[in-house]
Amino acid sequence: MFSSIVITNYDAYEPYISSYTMNIHYNKHYKKYLDNLNNLLSKYNYEYSKEELVKNIDIFPIEERDNILFNLGGVLNHELFFNNLGYGQMSEELKNKIDEDFGSFDDFKKEFIKQANLLIGSGYTFLVLNKDNNLEIINVANQDTPISYDLIPIMNLDLWEHAYYLDYQNDRKDYINNFFSIIDFSKVSKIYEEIQKNI
Ligand SMILES: [Fe+2]
Structure with a gap:
């Protein structure tokens, strides 16, 4: 239970x-x-x-x-x-890894927003760690979990209509852009750092 x-x-x-x-x-x-x-x-x-x-x-x-x-x-x-909802700051460790894997935080943000807008139907956009311990942004359908694909979830955005429709109706794009104002990067960093400790 x-x-x-x-x-x-x-x-x-x-x-x-x-x-x-x-x-x-x-x-x-x-x-x-x-x-x-x-x-x-x-x-x-x-x-x-x-x-x-x-x-x-x-x-x-x-x-x-x-x-x-x-x-x-x-x-x-x-x-x-x-x-991962909130307002905490990102750690230096995760910041460096994002710079390494995406170029910069702005490039990471652009890529995450791009992927989220590409998702068709219900699902999530995820930041994950792959088998090579590198960060990737992926979309999953419905309630698929990246764990099924041997990827470790770090952060996600719920893109089911129930997550935004009452507030945004069909303006999913605005919901996606606004997500970056309410990410608790201290918690995202914590997940990333825990995984690094156990490697
Ligand atoms: Fe949901």
């Missing part, structure tokens, strides 16, 4: 994401994925973390794997997204 992350400050990202959207996103969408996941897993015994379950999805009967993976991805992707 996995427990919920806690969010109480729904208005923390106004005016870029409204309190109303945050409330629904967390209480309805995220918690629904978590409830579905816990229900699906309730009849099994396992001692895996959520990330390990992605890697070991074949322990479940084949007819249940898609449904488990969809809800597991829904939980993992939302927990990362909510984690």
Whole structure:
């Protein structure tokens, strides 16, 4: 049984994401994925973390794997997204790595925004670390998780309509641009640095 992350400050990202959207996103969408996941897993015994379950999805009967993976991805992707919202500063270590892999922070930002605008349908744009320990920006559809592709998620942007439609309607472009005003780069840096310590 996995427990919920806690969010109480729904208005923390106004005016870029409204309190109303945050409330629904967390209480309805995220918690629904978590409830579905816990229900699906309730009849099994396992001692895996959520990330390990992605890697070991074949322990479940084949007819249940898609449904488990969809809800597991829904939980993992939302927990990362909510984690990377905020206003913290980037560490020198991550800043240097971004300069190394993208040229500069501005180039990274341009590439992230470009990829987000290219995503068709529901999904996420992710900053990930690949097998060579280099940063990449990728899009995933629906609730796919980069963990399935042996990539380590560092940061993401939720591009499902439920994440922005109440605030932006069809102006997805504005939602994507505004995301860069509400990224907690201190938390993104922390994830990056933890991975470096364990390599
Ligand atoms: Fe979402």
